[in-house]
Amino acid sequence: MNLALFDLDHTLLPIDSDYEWGQFLCRIGAVDAQAFAARNQAFFAQYQAGTLDPVEYLEFSLGTLAGFPRAKLDEMHAQFMREVIAPAIRPSARALLQKHLGQGDLVAIVTATNHFVTAPIAAALGIEHLIAAMPEVAADGSITGKLVGTPTQGAGKVVHTKAWLEKLGKRLEDFETVHFYSDSHNDIPLMSVVTHPVATNPNAALTSHAAEKGWPTINIFND
Numbered sequence: 001m002n003l004a005l006f007d008l009d010h011t012l013l014p015i016d017s018d019y020e021w022g023q024f025l026c027r028i029g030a031v032d033a034q035a036f037a038a039r040n041q042a043f044f045a046q047y048q049a050g051t052l053d054p055v056e057y058l059e060f061s062l063g064t065l066a067g068f069p070r071a072k073l074d075e076m077h078a079q080f081m082r083e084v085i086a087p088a089i090r091p092s093a094r095a096l097l098q099k100h101l102g103q104g105d106l107v108a109i110v111t112a113t114n115h116f117v118t119a120p121i122a123a124a125l126g127i128e129h130l131i132a133a134m135p136e137v138a139a140d141g142s143i144t145g146k147l148v149g150t151p152t153q154g155a156g157k158v159v160h161t162k163a164w165l166e167k168l169g170k171r172l173e174d175f176e177t178v179h180f181y182s183d184s185h186n187d188i189p190l191m192s193v194v195t196h197p198v199a200t201n202p203n204a205a206l207t208s209h210a211a212e213k214g215w216p217t218i219n220i221f222n223d
Contacts, residue, residue: 001105003107004179006127007183009183010201020085023037028076054133059147070140107128108164131161132152136148157187180196180197180198182197184202198217200219
């Protein structure tokens with residue numbers, strides 16, 4: 001068995017699910033549109049620039065989730081999946097995933113976006129294993145607004161991936177090949193410890209780094 005890891009936003013999806021979730025909340029009137037959109041845009045710009053404080057951002061996004069009963073959150077997310085995510089899922093992304101699943105590879109999505117937003121997306125893509133920022137969940141299923149553990153961003157993806165594999169009784173070194181597909185220079189720490197890093201729809205910083213390292217580059221959204 002080999003291992004195939006995938007970033008989510010701008011890698012398997014041509015959009016940023018976290019950012020789009022915020023825009024969706026504004027659009028349906030669930031939050032103060034002007035104030036929320038301004039903060040959401042500022043955080044997104046910081047992420048693109050590689051200057052985002054992941055804890056600060058997650059406290060902001062999870063704090064927003066804490067403002068709603070769980071039933072309402074799930075209702076809103078189902079609408080989000082129908083209106084935003086489902087139309088964004090491309091056949092090319094499904095084909096890339098199926099290539100690895102069909103080979104019998106162990107496949108996981110490793111994303112900095114929180115688990116509440118991404119779990120239904122992973123399920124829609126047919127991926128069982130998801131490594132994502134974990135919100136604290138109360139006994140009644142509501143989200144408290146707190147982050148459990150460390151963020152799954154940058155070097156945190158390496159830490160969380162190794163911890164996930166350890167729970168399965170495995171290590172990165174146990175696999176003959178380990179692919180990691182990502183669009184962002186923020187993921188260079190994990191890309192640097194796998195056997196087959198693949199710059200996928202890469203941003204300018206990752207394009208340059210991949211060229212220096214001789215990493216392959218693909219774009220699955222050219223259709």
